[in-house]
Amino acid sequence: MMQNxxxxxxxxxxxxxxxxxxxxxxxxxxxxxxxxxGKKIEALAPTDLVIDPGSFVSLIGPSGxxxxxxxxAVGGFxxxxxxxxxxxxxxxxxxxxxxGVVFQQYALFPWFTALGNVMFALKRFPIxxxxxxxxxxxxxxxxxLEGREAxxxxxxxxxxxxxxxxxxxxxxxPKVLLMDEPFGALDAQTRVVMHEILxxxxxxxxxxxIFVTHDVDEALILSDRAHIMSAGPGRIIETMEITDERxxxxxxxxxxxxxxxxxxxxxxRQPGAEDH
Amino acid sequence: METxxxxxxxxxxxxxxxxxxxxxxxxxxxVNQNLFPTPPQVLAAAVxxxxxxxxxxxxxxxxxxxxxxxTIGSTLGVLIGLLTARVFAFSVALEPFLTLLRPIPAxxxxxxxxxxxxIGEGSKYFVISYTVFxxxxxxxxxxxxxVAGTYxxxxxxxxxxxxxEFFEVVVPAAAPHIVVGLRLGAALAFLSLxxxxxxxxxxxxxxxxxxxxxFIQTDRxxxxxxxxxxxxxxxxxxxxxxxxxxxxxxxA
Ligand SMILES: Nc1ncnc2c1ncn2[C@@H]1O[C@H](COP(=O)(O)OP(=O)(O)O)[C@@H](O)[C@H]1O
Ligand SMILES: [Mg+2]
Numbered sequence: 072m073m074q075n076x077x078x079x080x081x082x083x084x085x086x087x088x089x090x091x092x093x094x095x096x097x098x099x100x101x102x103x104x105x106x107x108x109g110k111k112i113e114a115l116a117p118t119d120l121v122i123d124p125g126s127f128v129s130l131i132g133p134s135g136x137x138x139x140x141x142x143x144a145v146g147g148f149x150x151x152x153x154x155x156x157x158x159x160x161x162x163x164x165x166x167x168x169x170x171g172v173v174f175q176q177y178a179l180f181p182w183f184t185a186l187g188n189v190m191f192a193l194k195r196f197p198i199x200x201x202x203x204x205x206x207x208x209x210x211x212x213x214x215x216l217e218g219r220e221a222x223x224x225x226x227x228x229x230x231x232x233x234x235x236x237x238x239x240x241x242x243x244x245p246k247v248l249l250m251d252e253p254f255g256a257l258d259a260q261t262r263v264v265m266h267e268i269l270x271x272x273x274x275x276x277x278x279x280x281i282f283v284t285h286d287v288d289e290a291l292i293l294s295d296r297a298h299i300m301s302a303g304p305g306r307i308i309e310t311m312e313i314t315d316e317r318x319x320x321x322x323x324x325x326x327x328x329x330x331x332x333x334x335x336x337x338x339x340r341q342p343g344a345e346d347h
Numbered sequence: 348m349e350t351x352x353x354x355x356x357x358x359x360x361x362x363x364x365x366x367x368x369x370x371x372x373x374x375x376x377x378v379n380q381n382l383f384p385t386p387p388q389v390l391a392a393a394v395x396x397x398x399x400x401x402x403x404x405x406x407x408x409x410x411x412x413x414x415x416x417x418t419i420g421s422t423l424g425v426l427i428g429l430l431t432a433r434v435f436a437f438s439v440a441l442e443p444f445l446t447l448l449r450p451i452p453a454x455x456x457x458x459x460x461x462x463x464x465x466i467g468e469g470s471k472y473f474v475i476s477y478t479v480f481x482x483x484x485x486x487x488x489x490x491x492x493x494v495a496g497t498y499x500x501x502x503x504x505x506x507x508x509x510x511x512e513f514f515e516v517v518v519p520a521a522a523p524h525i526v527v528g529l530r531l532g533a534a535l536a537f538l539s540l541x542x543x544x545x546x547x548x549x550x551x552x553x554x555x556x557x558x559x560x561x562f563i564q565t566d567r568x569x570x571x572x573x574x575x576x577x578x579x580x581x582x583x584x585x586x587x588x589x590x591x592x593x594x595x596x597x598x599a
Binding site for chain 2: 146148166167168170171172174176178180181182191192194195223224225239240243
């Protein structure tokens with residue numbers, strides 16, 4: 072115990088930037104799965120990555136390149152076969168409610184209303200039912216779902232469901248938000264609206280966001296930094312800083328947007344970067 | 348509203364059709380009327396049974412047996428089904444045993460139930476609750492063991508403890524299966540009720556059927572069969588209605 076405490080004091084100033092929270096250090100982290108016939112699948116080759124507190128990063132690449140695996144490892148959903156992932160200096164050992172997740176499939180509970188789903192996230196805090204209700208209502212309002220609180224997920228459109236999922240995750244102000252192709256099932260128009268809402272909510276709460284997508288434009292519109300991944304084994308092949316000012320629009324592309332897009336598409340086309 | 352009217356209209360037409368065919372077949376000497384009575388004969392038998400006071404009392408006692416057996420069996424079925432699906436120790440201890448019991452039909456249990464519990468109410472409750480239990484357990488177990496992984500992950504990442512995960516996620520996620528099990532259990536409660544009453548009973552619809560056989564009173568037998576048909580159908584519609592409310596999100 073004593074030793075641990077001492078270690079922490081030495082470590083913390085190095086790994087944490089002032090009071091900012093939500094820094095992720097991926098150190099030599101690797102994930103292997105057992106495939107059929109006992110063959111090992113190297114879903115994520117040993118990877119090093121630092122994600123700054125409060126930044127918005129995208130993981131982009133063809134399907135099967137290990138995007139979900141890396142994301143799930145950060146969330147503590149899949150165990151590492153090597154290396155370590157740290158959240159604010161603490162190794163990730165399992166599922167942690169400080170890390171919010173918006174899942175690929177809608178993981179809203181269909182037996183709860185929109186309000187009930189958001190309130191679910193608040194039940195671990197020792198607050199009154201009234202306060203829980205008020206905070207959940209405020210979160211729904213923030214994602215533009217005022218007046219929809221009594222609807223069940225089955226009565227909402229796909230975009231509205233993902234907004235409930237976003238409210239449910241952000242209502243507890245997690246340090247990190249993991250999103251795995253959250254808008255993959257939505258039409259282009261709804262996506263644009265979702266991007267605006269996501270950025271607005273992110274700017275208000277300042278969580279670190281890791282966003283998985285295979286849509287190059289989506290990564291360029293949303294993120295501060297894009298990590299381009301490739302399969303066989305899953306790994307990061309390049310990191311791109313996206314410095315264009317927000318809001319960025321896919322229908323009014325700037326020159327640098329176009330340059331970045333061409334560069335990423337070129338990377339994804341290289342031999343060895345294809346889906347196996 | 349209109350669809351309701353249409354449904355009842357259809358029901359009335361189809362029932363009148365059945366009765367008409369029945370009447371024609373039995374009334375025109377196509378078959379022996381002693382073996383296949385006409386609708387008026389059956390109606391007369393029903394009135395007679397009612398005047399004797401046994402129609403209502405049979406109905407009451409049979410319904411009570413089915414209800415008690417169903418309550419015991421379904422309660423145990425839901426509880427044990429949730430446990431065998433979600434608690435490893437229970438699944439190891441009980442699953443193989445329950446899998447062996449599954450194929451044994453209710454009727455096969457009647458003799459042993461009579462030896463164990465006598466010919467009183469105990470043996471009826473046992474046979475009915477056992478049958479209901481197996482159906483409800485099986486469905487609950489299937490439902491609770493196939494809860495989508497994303498629901499569990501979502502619950503845990505939203506900070507739910509095991510207790511909340513169980514009651515707020517596993518139970519509602521399994522609810523559609525549980526409701527199917529309960530509906531099946533209700534139908535089986537009737538089936539095993541008759542099996543239990545056919546031997547070693549002195550009251551109830553099943554007993555009355557058996558009693559009528561001794562005097563070849565086919566009209567009385569028809570009364571019993573029709574009673575069972577109507578009761579079963581009514582019960583099933585009530586179940587469908589309740590389950591639609593209970594697991595409303597399933598239909599969406
Ligand atoms: N639970 C698992 N068991 C076995 N193999 C898996 C598992 N999850 C992912 N994989 C494999 O790991 C590789 C990376 O998968 P994934 O991270 O889901 O890719 P992406 O999200 O980029 O599409 C794929 O080859 C996939 O088949
Ligand atoms: Mg994926």
